[in-house]
Amino acid sequence: MAVHHGSHTDNSVHTVHPTSHGGPPRIKVPYSKNPVFVAEGYKPPVVAGRSFEYETTQENADYWQTLSLAYRQYLKKEADTRMIDLRLLIEERRSGAFRCVGCDKPMIMRELFANGDRVYQCLNGDCVKRIIRYQYQARTGRIAEVA
Ligand SMILES: [Zn+2]
Secondary structure: OOOOOOHHHOHHHHOOOOOOOOOOOEEEEEOOOOOEEEEOOOOOOEEEOOEEEEEOOHHHHHHHHOOOHHHHHHHHHHHHHHOOOHHHHHHHHHHOOEEOOOOOOEEOEEEEEEOOEEEEEEOOOOOEEEEEEEEEEOOOOEEEEOO
8 A cells, every 4th residue: 555645746636715615705893892783684603612603695795804803803793783783784884885685675764763772774664674682591502593
């Protein structure tokens, strides 16, 4: 049996695929103990080590890659402060609008409260979506909706 020295120099079989998990593109967001706000219609992030991984659009993922860590942290803080989904904020920064989950059109966001719920409304008028509050659960290592 020959020893195949040099077989590891062929790195073409180890091409990095950003979406190798098979799902939509994801962005890694610095972990924090703050509540995580998720717009109705979006999946909550998953915990991966010291990061949250959010599924998002390819456009948002590409944009996120261009940002410095400091600016990513700033955007996360801004989303926490405004209590909105980080992805809506990224879209708003990237394109000047966000793609409404309700009508799928690029829209400007109005942030408001209704019946004690944090919601956003797009300028279509009829689209009002809840912003759901999640919290990291140290016990399970996951994030869960806050009742
Ligand atoms: Zn809408």
